[in-house]
Amino acid sequence: MDIPIWLLILAVLGGGGIGILIGRQSMAGVRAKHEQEAEEKAAMILKNAELQAETIRKDRILEAKEKYLKLKTEFEETSNQKRNVLLQNENKLKQREQQLNQQADHQKNRENELNQLKNEIGQQKNGLTQQIDALTKRKEDVDRRQQEADRMLSDQLAQLEKIAGLSADQARDQLIDNLKAEAETRASSYIKNIVEEAKLTATKEAKKVVIETIQRTATEHAIENCVSVFNIESDDVKGKVIGREGRNIRALEAATGVEIIVDDTPEAIIISGFDPVRREIARLSLHRLVQDGRIHPARIEEIVAKTRKNIEDEIVEIGERTVIDLGIHGLHPELIKMIGRMRFRSSYGQNLLQHSREVAKLCATMAAELGLNAKLAKRAGLLHDIGKVWPEEAELPHAILGMELAKKYKENPEVINAIGAHHDEIEMTSMISPIVQVCDAVSGSRPGARREMMESYIRRLKELEELAGSFPGVTKCYAIQAGRELRIMVDADHVSDDRAGVLSYEISQKIEKEMQYPGQIKVTVIREMRAVAYAK
Numbered sequence: 044m045d046i047p048i049w050l051l052i053l054a055v056l057g058g059g060g061i062g063i064l065i066g067r068q069s070m071a072g073v074r075a076k077h078e079q080e081a082e083e084k085a086a087m088i089l090k091n092a093e094l095q096a097e098t099i100r101k102d103r104i105l106e107a108k109e110k111y112l113k114l115k116t117e118f119e120e121t122s123n124q125k126r127n128v129l130l131q132n133e134n135k136l137k138q139r140e141q142q143l144n145q146q147a148d149h150q151k152n153r154e155n156e157l158n159q160l161k162n163e164i165g166q167q168k169n170g171l172t173q174q175i176d177a178l179t180k181r182k183e184d185v186d187r188r189q190q191e192a193d194r195m196l197s198d199q200l201a202q203l204e205k206i207a208g209l210s211a212d213q214a215r216d217q218l219i220d221n222l223k224a225e226a227e228t229r230a231s232s233y234i235k236n237i238v239e240e241a242k243l244t245a246t247k248e249a250k251k252v253v254i255e256t257i258q259r260t261a262t263e264h265a266i267e268n269c270v271s272v273f274n275i276e277s278d279d280v281k282g283k284v285i286g287r288e289g290r291n292i293r294a295l296e297a298a299t300g301v302e303i304i305v306d307d308t309p310e311a312i313i314i315s316g317f318d319p320v321r322r323e324i325a326r327l328s329l330h331r332l333v334q335d336g337r338i339h340p341a342r343i344e345e346i347v348a349k350t351r352k353n354i355e356d357e358i359v360e361i362g363e364r365t366v367i368d369l370g371i372h373g374l375h376p377e378l379i380k381m382i383g384r385m386r387f388r389s390s391y392g393q394n395l396l397q398h399s400r401e402v403a404k405l406c407a408t409m410a411a412e413l414g415l416n417a418k419l420a421k422r423a424g425l426l427h428d429i430g431k432v433w434p435e436e437a438e439l440p441h442a443i444l445g446m447e448l449a450k451k452y453k454e455n456p457e458v459i460n461a462i463g464a465h466h467d468e469i470e471m472t473s474m475i476s477p478i479v480q481v482c483d484a485v486s487g488s489r490p491g492a493r494r495e496m497m498e499s500y501i502r503r504l505k506e507l508e509e510l511a512g513s514f515p516g517v518t519k520c521y522a523i524q525a526g527r528e529l530r531i532m533v534d535a536d537h538v539s540d541d542r543a544g545v546l547s548y549e550i551s552q553k554i555e556k557e558m559q560y561p562g563q564i565k566v567t568v569i570r571e572m573r574a575v576a577y578a579k
Contacts, residue, residue: 271314271322273329281305283338284312284329294340298347299325319387324350358383365396369403371422375452382425384432395432398486399425405482410475416457420475423461426454427479430462442468484562506558511550511566516542528565529554535572543568 275281285292285305292303301321304313314325328350332338335346362383366374374382385396406424411417430445439447446463457473464471465480504522511520511531516538520531531550533543547568554564 271326273312273314273326275310275312275333278310280333281312283336284333286338286340290340291338291343294343295325295328295347298344299328301325319389320354320384323387324354327354358386361386361396365400365425369400369421369425371403371418371425378426378429378448378452381429381432381448385428388432393487395428399428401486402427402479402482405485406475406478409478409482413474413478415474415478419455419457420461420478422455423458423475423479424482426458427462427465427483440466440468442466503558503560507554507560507564510553510557514546514550516546526560526564527562528567531566531568533568533570535570538568538570540570543570 283291284295284303286294292305296303299321302315303325304315306313312329314322314329324347328343328347331346331350332343335342359380360383362379362381365382366372366379382396382399385399386394388395403421403424407417407421410420426445426449428441428445429448430439430441430443433441433444433448442463442465446459446469449459449462457475460469460471460473461476461479463469464476465483467480471477471480504526507522507526507529508520511517511529516533518532518534520529522529529550531547533546538546547566550568551564551566554560554566
């Protein structure tokens, strides 16, 4: 059956309206659900935002508190520093105020002292004025009395001339002669007393210093000879040393500059030469040649050249060891080398290095006792004979040569003067110079230190006795103790006790002027008075 169209249209429209209503209701439910979720989400975001805001607020508060504490600490430190500075300045001001007060008090005291001095000076001036007035009056009185005394003396002289029958000039001459004899006697006694007093006062301390110096500086004495002895095990070696027709010994003598003496002396070869360095080179060369066994001219020249180089090295080593032992620093290398060469030099039989070391120690000890520079004195004592090892021949004295060497190598001016003046070649300008001179004499004049020729020794003693015997009144004289003391016997009838003292002084002065001798000579005048009577 057919359904009418309008019914279909109504059905469709009704269905559409119902669908729309249903759709709207479902959409409203969905919208309500979305709005609820949105509200919940918004509430959650708001809650989170509030939590974050609270956290940020707390962080900002903490940061503000930390910054406040930091600023407070810095402020307190700055305040404390400023307070300390203020306290320091306040203390300085107080100290300055105290100093000013003290200075003001000191100034017041000085003003008071000056016022007192002015008063005292015024009083002394018044007293001096009174004394001058009194002295003036006294001088007038003395002048008046002097005039009266002169007048009375003239009258007395006139009366004496009449009574004695002598003029005033004649009486004066007689009186002068009598007074002259008396004055000579008194002068000799006075000289003797002065000499004894000087010995007790001035010489006492000097002797003490010298004796203590010598006792504290005890060194060995070495007497150097002009020959060296080379010991061999058997006489068969002598033939090898001589060589065929003497060529080996001639080559050795030509290379070393010494004389080789091969004689009948058993197990010994004698090396003769004035230069100890050459003798030492020859001795060491012989020792090496004999040990090696190969002795011929070419080998001899080779060994001598090596030995000479070793000796030069040993010389430097000896010099360095010497200055180290003595504690002397800053010496020029050339001076050190010359000090080493002293080991192979001798002076009157005394080893020059040992002598210089001894003089250096004596100088240091004596300078220390006298309150002078001991190190400078030791330096001058070691170098005082440096001119004796001058490598070239020279006509100047060794003291002047040593002084020139010291100048060349820029030594101290006091050391230079001590070297040049230790034999009075130049004038002494330093306190160290006489110390070096005295210590050189002490080291050289001790018994056993040096050796003189017998003839010159005997001649010196005879001259000493003849000089003392030339004085009037001397009967006998003897030089004893190796010429260190001169004993003189005088005639008691011609020489009085006072004259004996004067005679000893005159003889000692003449010995100093006319003779040369080491050390000092004691002059002893003996006057013996004998009274003889016979019982009959």
